[in-house]
Amino acid sequence: MDTRHMHYFMALAETLHFGRAAKLLHMTQPPFSRQIALIEQKLGVKLFERNSRHVTLTPAGKYFLDDCRTVISQFDAACRDVRLVASGMKGELRFGFMMHAAHSVVPRLVQRYSEIRPDVRLVLEERTPTEIDDMLVAGKLDAAVTFAPGYSPHLRTIHLAREKLRMIMRADHACANKRMIGPDDLCHERLIATPTSVAPTLRSAIASYFAAGGISPNFVLDPRLQHTIIKLVAEGLGVALIPESLCSMLDENLVSKPLRTAPTLDVVLCAPIASANPAVSALMDIAAQSSC
Amino acid sequence: MDTRHMHYFMALAETLHFGRAAKLLHMTQPPFSRQIALIEQKLGVKLFERNSRHVTLTPAGKYFLDDCRTVISQFDAACRDVRLVASGMKGELRFGFMMHAAHSVVPRLVQRYSEIRPDVRLVLEERTPTEIDDMLVAGKLDAAVTFAPGYSPHLRTIHLAREKLRMIMRADHACANKRMIGPDDLCHERLIATPTSVAPTLRSAIASYFAAGGISPNFVLDPRLQHTIIKLVAEGLGVALIPESLCSMLDENLVSKPLRTAPTLDVVLCAPIASANPAVSALMDIAAQSSC
DNA sequence: TTAACCAATACTTTGAAGGTATCAGATGGA
DNA sequence: TCCATCTGATACCTTCAAAGTATTGGTTAA
CATH class of the missing domain: 1.10.10.10 (Winged helix-like DNA-binding domain superfamily/Winged helix DNA-binding domain)
Structure with missing residues (x-):
């Protein structure tokens, strides 16, 4: 039959x-x-x-x-x-993103994509930058939003946004009423930051900032999550340098201050150049358009 | 492809x-x-x-x-x-039955059938005996329970039960305390019965009973439904002769009495001999077993 | 009774799909 | 670097299932 x-x-x-x-x-x-x-x-x-x-x-x-x-x-x-x-009009797209981008570029990107590709099921995965790198290499993600990584030849990247770092501290901190913070203000501070194993680009941006100021940073805690960093700063265990887009959602007992010659981080959309998933290209197109 | x-x-x-x-x-x-x-x-x-x-x-x-x-x-x-x-193990069986059988043979038959043929969808249709005859001929029913009809060569019939008729009347009727009713008791009674156009076998059984007693019956009302007949008797508009299996569910203001040399009616299961529906045979088998 | 209709049968033809033999690219060990 | 081996692709041949043509046989309606 x-x-x-x-x-x-x-x-x-x-x-x-x-x-x-x-x-x-x-x-x-x-x-x-x-x-x-x-x-x-x-x-x-x-x-x-x-x-x-x-x-x-x-x-x-x-x-x-x-x-x-x-x-x-x-x-x-x-x-x-x-x-x-x-043709990429239907199917599944496994889309990774780091927490740092969850409140800025990701919602816009996801929204526009599901408008033009309503039949593509978006599988959203919030992961750390390192996990995202690994998953992209292993083919477990089709595309991801992360900090611009050390350049990888297998990835196509599209610039989405540039983030300055700001310093956050408790409202009762000695620097809380300064207009701007410089490296010299930070030389004796206890620093809280994600470890290199979780977000190498972010960690090295912070380290470089101190190096440029001739200071060796005093990292005291290395939590994996941004959320935890903010919590620890609120507890008075130290200060932190975080991307400016995260500063809008701080509790009232915390303040953020701009840094002189602030370090910047590039947020990019990246996908394997040889991605077999045809649903990816429309996402890259959207990103390319909105970055112009 | x-x-x-x-x-x-x-x-x-x-x-x-x-x-x-x-x-x-x-x-x-x-x-x-x-x-x-x-x-x-x-x-x-x-x-x-x-x-x-x-x-x-x-x-x-x-x-x-x-x-x-x-x-x-x-x-x-x-x-x-x-x-x-x-093979008759699956499919649909359109099964007709007259109201007179709804409380006696039909539930048993339906129950046993759906036990051995759970994948056959039974479509139950309660109709008058005349409608059942027409639908069987037109192929709109696969099988039906009805009074034994004037013998039809296209139908295979299996005897299910024999029903005596009993007389029903109001509790305040003159005959209500008699042990048994004869034709002579009925000669001046106003009779309520389904018309020939609805249940010819039942009607002619009643007519024959009167004829055998040398009495001409006085039919005053001809409702289509058994339910209506019982209602009208309860209203005091006359008396009726109905199958004994229906007498168990009378209101308390009605009484039923046996008839001397009571007329009997055969309740049969019938199906077109040339039925194309293979789900029918198992039903006939059940009926044949239980009639033995 | 005949003409018309329609499905079935007998026989022929064709082409899609399977088989055999072989090629060509990739991999891993000598 | 070379060779043995594995594996998918190609070329060519073969076969059989399915399509076509011609005809039969049974049924219906005029």
Whole structure:
């Protein structure tokens, strides 16, 4: 049995006339009759009552007709959908992003993408920059928003935003009423920052800032999550340098201050150059447009 | 495209090896490779990335694999089910019955049938005996429980029960305290009975009873429904002769009395002899067993 | 009784799909 | 670097399933 046989059966079931059904299928009546007989033989079921004058469906035939219709329509849909998937109009896109971008570029990007690709299921994964790098390499992500990494030849990157770092501290901190902070203000501060193993770009930007000021930083705590850093600063355990887009959502007992010659970080969208997923390109297009 | 092509695709998608996939399908590798190429060409979609060493699914291929699995399983189910329908294990049975049998033989019959044929959908239709006759002839019912009709050569009938008629009247009726009623008690009574057009067998049984007693009956009302007859008797508009199985559910202000030489009616299950619906035979078998 | 219609049968033809032999690219060990 | 080996692709041949043509046989309606 084959879908072709189902089409033969359906044509006869709908016309109840061998000649006309054969014509619908652009063939002559005798081979058509033989195919119908063959179908009944293979299924071991009589689908039609017929004499040389009338053709009618048996109850089994009626039931089979319904089934055939659903099977054929699903079959056709599968063949249609695979083309849509190949063209990137349908399918799945595994999209990673670091927490630092969750409140700025990611929502805009996701929104615009799902408008133009409503049939692509977006699988959102919030991960640390290091995890994102690993997953991109391992092919577990199709695209991701992260800090511009040490340049990787396998990745295509599109610049999305440039973030300055700001210093955050408790409102009762000695520097809380200064307009601007310089490296010299920081030389004796206890610093809280994500470790290199989690966000190397961020960590090294902070380290470089201190190095440029001729100061060796005093890192006292290395929590994995931005959220934890802010919490620890609020507890009075130290100060931190964080991206400015995260400063808008600080508690009232914390203040943020701009840094003189502030270090900057580039937020980029990146995807494997050889990405096999055709749903990626539209995302890159959106990012390219909005970055201009 | 055909289901066979889907099977080829699925074999390769699951083994990711042309030679092994071909072997699974009991064929050699070269024609198998050609079929895969043909599938991709017909769909216009690359389903596999491959070099002479490794074969992998493209995202479109992954998606298509899922779709193929559901399509193929539905396809196979359709071919299996049509056999079940033809054998009477699955499908639909349009089952008619008259209200007079709704409380006696029908529930038992329906219950036992749906135990042994759980996959046959029973479409129950409560109709008058005349409607049942017409629907059986027109092929709108597969089987029905009704009073034994004037013998029809197209119907196979199986005896289910024999019902005596009893007289019903209001509790304050003159005959209400008699032990038994004879034709002579009925000669001046106003009679309520379903018309010949609705239940000919029942009507003629009543008429014959009077004729045998040398009395001409005085039919005053001819409602279509048994329910209405009982209501009208309760209103004091006359008396009625009804099947004994209906007497158990009378209101308390009504009484039923046995008739001397009571007329009897046969309740039968009948179905067209040339019924095309294979689900019928099991019903007839049940009826034949329980009637013994 | 005949003409018309329609499905089934007999026989021929064709082409899609399978088989065999071989090639060509990739990989890993000597 | 070279060779053995593995694996998918190509070229060519073969076969059989399915389509076509011609005809039969049974049914219906004029």
